[in-house]
Amino acid sequence: MLALWKRRPASPEWISGDIAAANALLVRREFDTEIVDQLLEERIAWRTVSGDTKQMGMVHFQRLDDAHTRVELVMDVEPTGAAEKAASAVGMIDRRVNGDIRRFKELIEQRGGESGSWRGRVSPD
Structure with a gap:
């Protein structure tokens, strides 16, 4: 699952996220992120390094058993501009993220598992 999560910018079948939420508000935000921590099959953490928004997340x-995995997402997003602040205040951003997580779950269940990728360790600075 971690491998598929890392490919999320290239996975339009499940993510609507930041760009779609911003477009819905007639605002487009672009940013670059870096992975700051990754542990094989367990977690990945990132932060923005440039662009129009500041965020970090993990x-x-x-793994609960052979058929179940708990996925926990923690994000700290700093809304910029009036539109994003308003969307955050009414819970629109939270709903969008929850929808992305639900679509990620559906994608994993349809595929029957992840597709594979690099499985090394990235350590925090």
């Missing part, structure tokens, strides 16, 4: 995958 997704944690906890």
Whole structure:
């Protein structure tokens, strides 16, 4: 699952996220991120390094059994501009992220698992 999560910018079948939310508000935000921590099959953490928005986050995958995994997403997003601040205040951003997580779950269940990728370790600075 971690491998598929890392490919999220190239996975339009499940993510609507930041760009779609911004477009819905007639605002487009672009930013670059870097992975700051990654542990094989368990978690990945990132932060923005440039662009129009500041955010950091971590997704944690906890294997419960052969058929179940708990996915926990923690994000800290600093809304910029009136439109994003208003969207955040009414819960629009939270709903969008929850929808992305639901679509990610559906994608994993349809595929029957992840597709594979690099599985090394990235350590925090």
